[in-house]
Amino acid sequence: MKKAVVLLSGGVDSVTAMAIAMHEGYAVHALSFNYGQRHSIEIEKARRSAKAMGVAKHLVLTMDLASIGGSALTDSIPIPKNRDAAAGAHEIPVTYVPARNTIFLSCALAWAEVLHAYDIFIGVHAQDYSGYPDCRPEYLHAFEHMANLAIKAAVEGRGKIRIHAPLLNLGKADIIRRGIALGVDYSLTHSCYDPSPDGEACGRCDSCLFRRKGFLEAGLTDPIVYLST
Amino acid sequence: MKKAVVLLSGGVDSVTAMAIAMHEGYAVHALSFNYGQRHSIEIEKARRSAKAMGVAKHLVLTMDLASIGGSALTDSIPIPKNRDAAAGAHEIPVTYVPARNTIFLSCALAWAEVLHAYDIFIGVHAQDYSGYPDCRPEYLHAFEHMANLAIKAAVEGRGKIRIHAPLLNLGKADIIRRGIALGVDYSLTHSCYDPSPDGEACGRCDSCLFRRKGFLEAGLTDPIVYLST
Numbered sequence: 192m193k194k195a196v197v198l199l200s201g202g203v204d205s206v207t208a209m210a211i212a213m214h215e216g217y218a219v220h221a222l223s224f225n226y227g228q229r230h231s232i233e234i235e236k237a238r239r240s241a242k243a244m245g246v247a248k249h250l251v252l253t254m255d256l257a258s259i260g261g262s263a264l265t266d267s268i269p270i271p272k273n274r275d276a277a278a279g280a281h282e283i284p285v286t287y288v289p290a291r292n293t294i295f296l297s298c299a300l301a302w303a304e305v306l307h308a309y310d311i312f313i314g315v316h317a318q319d320y321s322g323y324p325d326c327r328p329e330y331l332h333a334f335e336h337m338a339n340l341a342i343k344a345a346v347e348g349r350g351k352i353r354i355h356a357p358l359l360n361l362g363k364a365d366i367i368r369r370g371i372a373l374g375v376d377y378s379l380t381h382s383c384y385d386p387s388p389d390g391e392a393c394g395r396c397d398s399c400l401f402r403r404k405g406f407l408e409a410g411l412t413d414p415i416v417y418l419s420t
Numbered sequence: 421m422k423k424a425v426v427l428l429s430g431g432v433d434s435v436t437a438m439a440i441a442m443h444e445g446y447a448v449h450a451l452s453f454n455y456g457q458r459h460s461i462e463i464e465k466a467r468r469s470a471k472a473m474g475v476a477k478h479l480v481l482t483m484d485l486a487s488i489g490g491s492a493l494t495d496s497i498p499i500p501k502n503r504d505a506a507a508g509a510h511e512i513p514v515t516y517v518p519a520r521n522t523i524f525l526s527c528a529l530a531w532a533e534v535l536h537a538y539d540i541f542i543g544v545h546a547q548d549y550s551g552y553p554d555c556r557p558e559y560l561h562a563f564e565h566m567a568n569l570a571i572k573a574a575v576e577g578r579g580k581i582r583i584h585a586p587l588l589n590l591g592k593a594d595i596i597r598r599g600i601a602l603g604v605d606y607s608l609t610h611s612c613y614d615p616s617p618d619g620e621a622c623g624r625c626d627s628c629l630f631r632r633k634g635f636l637e638a639g640l641t642d643p644i645v646y647l648s649t
Contacts, residue, residue: 253482258479289530291530294523301519301520301523324570324575333569340554340559341562342554
């Protein structure tokens with residue numbers, strides 16, 4: 192059985208990407224990060240999804256990205272609420288974490304090298320976050336090219352690293368429909384940037400708003416509870 | 421004054437690369453990693469070099485690479501001693517840490533983005549470690565290309581990330597000569613993979629052997645003390 196490393200935040204996108212990797216027949220090695228995010232509840236939710244979906248292994252890597260700063264997700268910068276996210280789609284929001292996809296993919300590459308795996312899944316998609324350069328196909332191709340020059344097995348031709356971004360051209364509603372078709376239990380997922388101490392979603396941050404809009408457009412009921420309607 | 425991020429392990433190579441960055445007029449932002457290495461004494465040594473050389477800032481990032489495994493530097497795999505390193509130059513030693521340069525450069529990129537810096541220095545050199553794919557110029561160029569697609573300032577043309585590897589074509593003796601010419605105090609550096617609890621160098625691991633050979637070939641006295649001659 193081929194192994195794949197799947198970046199798993201525990202949100203709708205990464206859990207759906209994980210379901211797709213499993214559907215494609217990979218033994219999934221899920222990789223999550225405890226990076227100093229204020230919404231670290233997502234790690235617990237990632238564990239639950241990984242367990243429920245029967246991954247081969249789930250690794251949570253600790254990394255202090257908060258010390259680099261520059262993001263509302265790790266700094267004390269307030270999380271924007273009730274933003275018209277569609278209107279701001281070409282601006283990078285303060286919740287952007289500098290070079291996060293590059294750092295996470297690099298760690299996935301390291302684990303892939305140890306596992307002798309060559310397939311890495313990431314749940315990025317261009318539509319919702321068109322302001323993030325590191326969600327675009329040209330970025331992902333450049334990362335893949337670099338990765339194939341970075342590790343010995345690839346350089347020696349024993350395998351070729353492939354970065355899979357199966358959600359790249361899907362909107363949120365399509366992603367949710369795809370996940371439902373694959374049996375994803377979205378009640379186990381977490382999306383909110385600013386949850387309550389008990390882990391309840393605020394309902395008003397960009398991530399909550401995108402999620403709610405996605406379920407609405409898909410004509411489906413979001414199974415999680417929001418503090419604010 | 422232009423800012424640069426310099427990857428600083430506290431060894432001969434990175435301290436020399438840092439001296440070159442300073443000589444070229446950059447305000448140096450040194451980045452070190454506490455990644456679960458058994459020779460974590462190098463972090464303390466990196467702090468001393470950074471302080472002695474008057475860097476603008478020194479950041480030590482904590483990251484649990486030991487949980488990924490696959491290296492004698494983070495696992496309980498024994499560190500090879502008295503190896504004929506020259507003979508094994510085309511084999512990757514067990515002290516290799518999977519994708520480490522990619523992970524470290526990615527974090528440097530994140531910090532550069534926060535600092536509005538575009539220059540990243542890394543002290544890799546091809547001669548001693550010809551078995552490491554991620555020390556080769558083609559790898560460094562591919563990383564640079566990817567980096568310029570990853571961050572907004574580069575994509576929007578406000579600056580272009582440059583990966584500087586000023587030691588790339590130098591041997592260890594040349595590196596040491598260059599550092600001495602720039603006033604580097606090598607008594608503050610640390611190279612050993614397997615130091616004593618007091619931080620004394622073993623004298624017999626690959627890193628100690630390369631260092632000693634370098635000082636010998638340069639006709640200079642290594643100012644640090646070794647446990648074994």
